[in-house]
Amino acid sequence: MEKQRHGGHLIAEALKAEGTEYLFTLSGGHIAPIYDGCVDAGIRIVDFRHEQAAAHAADGWARVTLQPGVAAVTAGPGVTDAVTGIANAMYANSPMLVLSGKNPVHEFEMGSLQEMDQVALVSSITKWAKTCYDVRRLPDFVATAFRVATSGRQGPVFLDVPLDVQFNGAPPDLEMPQRYRTNAKPQGDPDLVARAAALLRKASHPIVLAGAGVRWSGAHEALAEMAHALKAPVFLNSLGRGCLSPDDPYYFSAARRFALQQADVVLALGVDWDFRLGYGTRGFSPDVQVIQVDVDSVHIGRNRPVDVGVVGDPGMVIEQLLTCGVGVKEEPHWTGEVRAEEERLTNEAKPGMESDASPVHPQRFAREIRDFLDPDAIVVGDGGDIVGISASIVQARQPGHWLDPGPFGCLGVGPSFAIAAKLAKPDKQVCLIYGDGSFGLNAMEYESAIRQKIPFVGIIGNDGAWGQIKVTQESLYGEGNAPAADLDPDTPYEKMVAGLGGYGEKVTDPNEIRPALQRAFDSGVPACINVMVDPTLMKRSSYLG
Structure with a gap:
């Protein structure tokens, strides 16, 4: 029947x-x-x-x-x-x-x-x-x-x-909808694009901020073309990470604060002026002129004034700007200044990245991950301070290859993002960088991954605390007065994963991180590496800024 x-x-x-x-x-x-x-x-x-x-x-x-x-x-x-x-x-x-x-x-x-x-x-x-x-x-x-x-x-x-x-039974002659949506992408108002182009041509200290809107637009190739036309520093934010290769000469990261303080024109592509960018005012030059491009006009001018607001798909607007002749023949001296600051800050991090101390320096933790992973690995960040530190060292090289909670700041996304990434890109390494706090939120999803044979490797930077919260509580109420912020660093998270049928390993020596990563990926099952990092060396930040 x-x-x-x-x-x-x-x-x-x-x-x-x-x-x-x-x-x-x-x-x-x-x-x-x-x-x-x-x-x-x-x-x-x-x-x-x-x-x-x-x-x-x-x-x-x-x-x-x-x-x-x-x-x-x-x-x-x-x-x-x-x-x-x-x-x-x-x-x-x-x-x-x-x-x-x-x-x-x-x-x-x-x-x-x-x-x-x-x-x-x-x-x-x-x-x-x-x-x-x-x-x-x-x-x-x-x-x-x-x-x-x-x-x-x-x-x-x-x-x-x-x-x-x-x-209920479906009528036998019921037809499915056809051609019910479009993939069309809107261009910007030509007059406003022309005004934006004029600002960029006059700029002596331009920078580009590329946010999640660039990723959702699929505009990574257009972004690279714009970077090479302007020969100006490009900073990536949020899901925009990976939309310009860290090997590109106009990719910058560490020097963002330096650049924002001196930029005279900012081209903001698909970004939000939220807490991640100081609401568009904190740290910006008071005289800066801002060009904001967004597919939704509701977000243009939110939290800060803009000089030119262009409603349109970031990729399409980039193409319009290039058609208007935006670009320079020689790299501005300004770009070299930002590059020098980028190099200075990168060199500042080298002692931490090269430290042999145990517990592990968090910058060494991140460097070992970076140096082990394939260039096309997908990295998921699920944590607070350890993810913030790692994000400055572990760079995404392709669009959609860095995943973190995003502006809602929701911890616990890690295993789900990792599982989805592995299903989408089964031939790529998927590495989940955890805090020990965030690990506990959805740790049982290791069982889901193990049972359904969806392998990924999670690596915990274990400092025995909800670090971002702890530093805030202690700054407000005094050293040691941080109730509910401490965790037990000796909790054997790796044994939990092994007990579920995955691979688990604890690491205390920084020289063992890469060998442990190799063993974890070679296991072919979901894996957890529990690395003891030094909480006194964490460059902690807080939600209060």
Whole structure:
């Protein structure tokens, strides 16, 4: 007997039409028909131990592939558990669809199992959130969800489907939507682009700030072309890391503060003037002129005035600027000044990077990782101070090859991002740099990776504390007055992973980090290396600035 085509099949077929390869989830009864449809459609179901982790995986997939990730969670607590992952994606402009089950329509307002108003809950952290009540409309709702998720500044969308709607039979003549969204990218207003070009031509101390918008635009090649035309320092922010090779002569990192203090024109491409950039004012020259390019006008001029605000896709606007003749024949003396400062600061870090001390100097920890990894490795940062230090030394060489929580600052993304990255790029090394605090948030996802044979290597910089929080508490209330900030550095995290069936190793000698990494990658299973780093040498920062 031929299997009936039900609502779950319609959802799966709509996902398949979008090129969805994986459904990230945690087992739930309210979404059983969706599972059935995905199995029949050839979409692999990847399951986690917490819905937050499933949502993070969908977010991570989007960041690596530039294609929307998809998660499915059960009703009620399944949705509430996923909220953190959805919110993190929202602040990162990460396109993803979260599907949710819902109690049957005929049980609405009767106290059904896991009944709640899920759309109201997630409306503030999604671009679009709806319930579909009719099986015939499911393909249209899924199509609309993808259209909204991928338009303008991208972001998460949410669709919940009552269980009876999922089970209902699909009309045999129901057609799937076709040609329902565009990949068109908007150009900037020509007059404003011309004004921006004029500012750049007159600039004596220009710099470029390239943020996540450059990555979401897929504009890394255009960015390199602009860098070589201007011959000006380029600084990468957030998901923009990797959009210009660290081997490029116009790639800069350490000297950002120096450059911002003296720049007379800043070309800001797809950046947010948030806490990561001092809200666009702290550390900037008071007379600086700012050109801001963003696909969404809402973000132009937020927190600081701009001299020219161009609404458009960063890649398209770069091409327009180049067409306007932006560029110089000779490298400005200014660029050489910034390069000298970059070299000075890099040299300052060398003693730490070369230290043989035990416990391990955190800069040596980062250097050993950098020197071991393949040039095309994908690196995930999930932590506070240890990730901040590592990010200044371990440089992404390709777009989408550095993943961190993003502006929401959500720890615990690590294993989900690593799993998604490995599924997306199975031939590449995936290395997860952890703090010992962040490790504990979703550590059981090692079991998910082990069981489903998705290998990655996590390496913990263990300083026995929630370091960023501890330094703030002690600065406010005195040395030793930091309740809830201390962790036990002797906790055998590596043994936990080994006990789950992975590979685990503890390291106290910096000369053993690279050999341990080699053994971990050679094991072919998810691995954890627990490195004891010296907490007294951490260049700690705090959320209070």
